[in-house]
């Protein structure tokens with residue numbers, strides 16, 4: 001599978017539509033470690049979906065559709081809805097049904113049961129802050145692209161042994177930030193990351209400039225007050241600002 005995190009096995013309980021072409025930041029480097037960022041095969045790579053992935057924590061599923069429309073309008077079509085709230089699966093379902101331009105995925109996926117529930121709701125990619133052998137097995141069987149989370153070199157080596165080359169680097173700032181990722185790039189150029197955790201508009205460009213970073217995740221374009229007041233226009237403007245980082 002060219003080193004990307006997508007299993008060749010049968011798809012999960014629901015078969016999501018193919019992922020759209022995107023302005024993503026590139027495929028894995030295969031085994032070359034070359035610093036170029038070629039265009040991704042959008043069907044197989046979370047890192048190729050978009051340079052910035054908003055991480056959404058939703059308490060009211062009714063907010064999902066206007067929120068997703070605002071993010072898409074601002075230029076951030078790949079959206080991670082964390083399974084941290086009871087509203088998350090309904091939110092994923094609603095966006096799947098009503099905002100086909102969005103590429104909706106599930107975050108905070110911790111168990112094989114959550115993998116299945118996320119797929120049934122329509123998730124087109126899966127993200128976890130960490131991983132376990134059981135979770136990794138379920139993600140590999142899911143048929144959609146996925147990002148297990150890592151924060152150490154040993155975890156990266158272990159996932160590379162499993163044929164996994166795309167990972168979430170979490171918690172990015174607390175685990176060593178850009179300096180840590182630069183240090184990993186020399187011995188482990190095959191591994192590519194979506195750093196997430198503590199990243200904002202000001203720090204995102206320094207991550208995106210690294211050869212082993214395909215995209216960054218974050219919540220900075222979704223301030224609590226904007227969600228509380230349903231200020232979708234503010235979300236759209238913040239998304240636009242975030243999307244412009246890739247230009």
Ligand SMILES: O=C(O)C(=O)C[C@H](O)[C@H](O)COP(=O)(O)O
Pocket residue numbers: 055082084107108109127128129170196197198199217218219220
């Ligand atoms: O929910 C998960 O699965 C996580 O891994 C945590 C999120 O990625 C962070 O909460 C991102 O939030 P910020 O630090 O505000 O950008």
